[in-house]
Amino acid sequence: MTKEERFAFGKNWQSFLAELDEDRIEQAVFSLQQLLGLQTLEGKRFMDLGCGSGLFSLAAQRLGAEVISIDYDTFSVACSEELRDRFGSKSPKWNIKQGSVLDPVLMQSLGCADVVYSWGVLHHTGAMDKAIVNAAERTKPSGLFCMAIYNDQGGGSRRWLRIKKIYNAIPSWLRFFWVLAVAGIYECKFALARLVRFRNPMPFRDWQAKRKDRGMSAWHDWVDWIGGLPFEVAKPELIVVPLRQRGFVLENMKTVGSGWGCNEYVFSKSQD
Numbered sequence: 146m147t148k149e150e151r152f153a154f155g156k157n158w159q160s161f162l163a164e165l166d167e168d169r170i171e172q173a174v175f176s177l178q179q180l181l182g183l184q185t186l187e188g189k190r191f192m193d194l195g196c197g198s199g200l201f202s203l204a205a206q207r208l209g210a211e212v213i214s215i216d217y218d219t220f221s222v223a224c225s226e227e228l229r230d231r232f233g234s235k236s237p238k239w240n241i242k243q244g245s246v247l248d249p250v251l252m253q254s255l256g257c258a259d260v261v262y263s264w265g266v267l268h269h270t271g272a273m274d275k276a277i278v279n280a281a282e283r284t285k286p287s288g289l290f291c292m293a294i295y296n297d298q299g300g301g302s303r304r305w306l307r308i309k310k311i312y313n314a315i316p317s318w319l320r321f322f323w324v325l326a327v328a329g330i331y332e333c334k335f336a337l338a339r340l341v342r343f344r345n346p347m348p349f350r351d352w353q354a355k356r357k358d359r360g361m362s363a364w365h366d367w368v369d370w371i372g373g374l375p376f377e378v379a380k381p382e383l384i385v386v387p388l389r390q391r392g393f394v395l396e397n398m399k400t401v402g403s404g405w406g407c408n409e410y411v412f413s414k415s416q417d
């Protein structure tokens with residue numbers, strides 16, 4: 146994959162950083178507690194693979210974990226470092242490194258963690274199955290492996306792939322208008338769907354919900370979604386069955402049904 150076919154995730158995260166406030170951080174902390182089913186990460190090691198803005202690494206540190214964050218994109222790494230300097234604390238330790246989940250030497254060097262967290266990342270590596278195995282292997286016995294992977298919508302996913310390819314092929318000054326056009330069409334579609342169900346049809350009404358969901362920003366999510374290449378998808382059974390064969394037990398799962406977006410999975414690793 147050439148540089149042009151890879152979305153500049155880190156630049157989008159740097160722009161998100163300007164919107165970050167304590168309210169969003171609190172939402173991120175709360176959503177992490179909900180997903181993991183844990184109130185605290187005191188005494189635990191948390192590995193954030195594909196840390197992006199660093200928001201969930203910060204959330205884990207605030208819950209008491211020692212954190213190691215990895216991202217392929219140097220701008221994401223810089224963004225996480227800035228976030229650590231602005232909002233993090235000296236203790237527990239929080240290390241940030243540039244590197245790829247697909248690099249076996251780097252991954253080995255990281256050791257293992259009580260919680261391996263990779264939200265919305267492994268489907269953007271260009272080799273999702275290998276990335277899932279590499280990430281899963283970093284989980285300590287009895288630890289948790291937590292990830293979010295794009296749902297396979299069949300034809301819908303192939304349409305999204307075309308939209309993403311166009312975003313990455315056009316000149317950078319046109320990309321803003323491409324996001325505006327695609328997001329505008331989808332927001333209107335959602336509004337119409339709400340109207341026929343006698344719900345408030347106002348477009349963009351889910352923007353506040355995004356903030357409430359994981360502390361994210363709807364605009365930056367749209368840019369990430371419309372630009373995010375490489376892009377792979379998977380049906381839940383194609384995630385759950387291979388990991389079960391590797392000794393992982395599914396503890397929690399939140400799917401989007403036949404819709405778009407990410408399915409979230411939390412596995413525990415058997416003790417052996």
Ligand SMILES: C[S@@+](CC[C@H](N)C(=O)[O-])C[C@H]1O[C@@H](n2cnc3c(N)ncnc32)[C@H](O)[C@@H]1O
Binds near residue numbers: 200201215244265269
């Ligand atoms: C959609 S963002 C998700 C960020 C973060 N996990 C979150 O939940 O907000 C995907 C991130 O994965 C990173 N990424 C993509 N391929 C990677 C790889 N091979 N190794 C490590 N990080 C990678 C991107 O640079 C980007 O920051």
